[in-house]
Amino acid sequence: MYNIEKLKYYLQNVLEISSPTGYTQDLTDYIMEELHILDVPCKTTNKGGLIITLNGEDTSSERTISAHIDTLGAMVKEIKLTGTIAITPVGGYMMNSIEGENCTIATLDGKNYSGTIQTIKPSVHIYDDARDLKRTAENMEVIIDEKVSTKEDVEKLGINIGDFICFDPRTHFTESGFIKSRHLDDKASVAIILYTIKYLTENNITLPYTTNFYLSNYEEVGHGAAAAIPVNTKEFLSIDMGAPGTGQNSSEFSVCICAKDSSGPYDYSFRKNLIDICKNNDISYKIDTYPHYGSDASAALRAGYDIKTALIGTGVFASHGYERTHIDGMTATLDLLIKYCQSN
Incomplete structure (x- = not known):
């Protein structure tokens, strides 16, 4: 029914293009x-997001569907004086999840310059406390893949404060259907919307109904869709991710429907309608709540x-990590x- 290879094509492409917030x-x-x-035409918001509109029979009650790029x-x-780079994080993640990762400045x-994110004490052969060092932003740094040993050496490359550091995605598609990569949150949803x-x-x-697709670009810092939503929108569906883990009901093999997250419950009737669509069309689904999620x-x-509002998405294991x-x-x-887009 669906061309899964085309879906994977979109996913591979969007994962390869670096897009940290900002x-x-x-x-x-x-x-x-x-x-x-x-x-298909689109327009750009002042903040740099994209809105794609597909006209429907009813233009007075529009639907808007979002994912974040x-x-x-x-x-x-x-x-630093030694020619390494101290970092400040963009978005919320554990520092140990980026230790040893390749990156691009x-x-x-x-x-663009390649580098590796390491702790300030990266070798157990040198530092007695390498294992016990607290993984905080202050204890992490980027080792640049250039012959530099001083601050001046780095500045001569054109690197400056505020330059973006992009983590390599390390995307891998397995024969058993798994997809492993950084940034599946939320590029899996971007690929789904494109398809x-x-x-x-x-x-x-x-x-x-006239249906808008809103690709926001500041979600990871909390204000992605805080502006520019089409004025006739009555239902807003966020396509993001489910979060499988201990005590959770989410699954990597189903669409996950969020009943409540840190911002409170999602709309009851909207959620019920999505569940009914799954039931009537034999779509595998899981309902879940997420205490640390927006x-x-x-x-x-x-x-x-x-x-x-409602929130759905594929289950993504180890979110905000690999x-x-x-x-x-x-x-x-x-x-x-x-099916939702076609429903009354």
Whole structure:
């Protein structure tokens, strides 16, 4: 029914393009090019997000569906006298989750330099307390892959305070259907939305309501969809992720429907409608709550929008670390989204 290879194609491409919060233009350009291929127009918000509108029969009660293109990352906080770089995080993650990771430093003049994130005491052969060192931002640094040993050496490369540090995604598709990568939050959802737009337009599907797809670019820092939501929006569906783990009901093999997160309960009737769509179409789903979680829908509600909200997404294991999901969960999320777009 769906072209899963095309879905994976979109996912591979968006994962390869670095887009930490505040540095998303390259990914925006790619998405706009894919929309151009589909002959689907879009507009850019002042903050740099994208809104794609598919007209429906009812234009007075619109639906808006969001995913966020921004990811976790870091910035240069300080260039140290030794020629290493101190970091300040962009988004919330555990410091131990980036230890030993390769990264790219993107300078203002367009140069890129590779490096590795290490602790300030990276070798057990040298430091007695290497294992016990607290993994905090202050104890992490980037070792640049250039012949530098002083602050001046680094500055001569054009690296400066505020330059973005992009984590390598390390994307891997397994034969058993698993997808392992950084930034599946929320690029799995971006790929799903791209495929949904392709499917709806190429099959000339008439939608009951005008439907907007909002690709926000500041979700990881809390204000992604806090502005620019189309004025006639009555339902706002955030496509993000489920969070499997101890005590949770979420699964990498299903679409996860969030009943409540740190911002409170999502709309009861909206959630029930999504569950009914899953039941009526044999879509594998899980209902869950997330105590340490917020979404574009949360930001929209805090901004004062009078909308009904819901949150769904494929289950993503080890969120905000080196993440994993399964193509079954992505397909279930895709199926629910496409069926929702066509529902009355």
